[in-house]
Amino acid sequence: MSLRFTEPTVVEVFVASWEIECCAPPPAVGEPTTWTLGFQPGHGEYADPDLDRERDWLVEPRDGWTAVTDGPLVAWWNDHAGPVPAPGRHRLRGLLVGSAHGLGPQDVPATTGTVRRVRLVSQVYRPGRDGTLLPVRGTVSMADRERSPRWFRIDRIDSGTDVPQQTGVLLDVAVAGP
Helix, strand or coil: CCCCCCCCEEEEEEEEHHHHHHCCCCCECCCEEEEEEEEEECCCCCCCCCCCEEEEEEEEECCCCEEEEECCEEEEECCCCCCCCCCEEEEEEEEEEEECCCCCCCCCCCEEEEEEEEEEEEEEEEECCCCCEEECCCCCEEEEECECCCCCCCCCCCCCCCEEEEEEEEEEEEECCC
16 A cells, blocks of 8 residues: 655635635634635736736636636636636736635535744725725735634725725635645
8 A cells, every 4th residue: 555645735815804804714824724726817907026926727618607626626717807817827917816606607616724923914995986996906915814704894995095905815725735
């Protein structure tokens, strides 16, 4: 009998504050966590050099959706955020976004791993002309925590001032190989 030892794949997963405030358990260092992963290309809503990562992905068409995979990781390509690349291996820059609410296609497998690190993510937002809040690129800040908060600080923005908002957590998740 031969034994095969493999190191887990450690990946960063952004989880928006509303996912945890709604009903997902707050992730904590050393505890298991499970998320359906979406791939947000680097020019999407959360685009920021501090959150985006570059990685080799295999792009595969599935039944009605596009998967980006790497070993044990399977994420759905958020085609609302950008055009889908051609099938095959690609070096892609972006962010894995975890959802407990099935925001992607129903047959995307959930990813389970152990939380190695929790960082509380804040970003400055600026009121737009139409009253919406727009993230200001390059203003992400992160602070290590042992556990995600259950509730996040969202400040009211008045009179056109920029205000930092706690937008979620960035998790380092160790995922066992296939």
